[in-house]
Amino acid sequence: MSEAVADTTQTEMQEESPFDPTKAEQVIERYKDIPGNLMPVLQGVQDEYGYIPKAAVELIADRLNVYPSQIYGVLTFYAQFHLKPRGKYIIRVCMGTACHVLGAERIRETFHERIGIGHAETTPDKRFTFELVACLGACGMAPLAMVNDETYGKMTVQKVDEIVKEYSSLPL
Numbered sequence: 001m002s003e004a005v006a007d008t009t010q011t012e013m014q015e016e017s018p019f020d021p022t023k024a025e026q027v028i029e030r031y032k033d034i035p036g037n038l039m040p041v042l043q044g045v046q047d048e049y050g051y052i053p054k055a056a057v058e059l060i061a062d063r064l065n066v067y068p069s070q071i072y073g074v075l076t077f078y079a080q081f082h083l084k085p086r087g088k089y090i091i092r093v094c095m096g097t098a099c100h101v102l103g104a105e106r107i108r109e110t111f112h113e114r115i116g117i118g119h120a121e122t123t124p125d126k127r128f129t130f131e132l133v134a135c136l137g138a139c140g141m142a143p144l145a146m147v148n149d150e151t152y153g154k155m156t157v158q159k160v161d162e163i164v165k166e167y168s169s170l171p172l
């Protein structure tokens, strides 16, 4: 196992970094006079921070004059929003029927062994987030994995090793 890979094997979640509101303030300023601005503000804040920090929810609630509970309602309804910091590289393993039948469980286990995290977890260095997902619509290439927008079909244990090695060597 390479040193870069070994660096990512702890499962402990890192604390959120201190919240700098500057970018959130800029996003709010951009949309504040537009009706129905909550969604674009949340999307803009997530684009800036990679997720929606708790402190940003308080700030948005205050500036847009809505209750934090309303914001959390939106955040939990739409799967596109994330309340925890995410990794630079999002690894997704399909657990749909075709992929399951062709060995997705072994692929999941191997990623877990190599990067030390399970579903919806992020490595402490924020290099990887790992997610199990439903059918990705390319069953002919099962078992399937993705890293960000890149698709990897006919996955094997060896391909897991190659993927982890490749993305571990990229700059953060």
Ligand code: FES
Pocket: 094, 095, 096, 097, 098, 099, 100, 134, 135, 136, 137, 138, 139, 140, 142, 143, 144
């Ligand atoms: S079941 Fe995995 S892509 Fe369809």
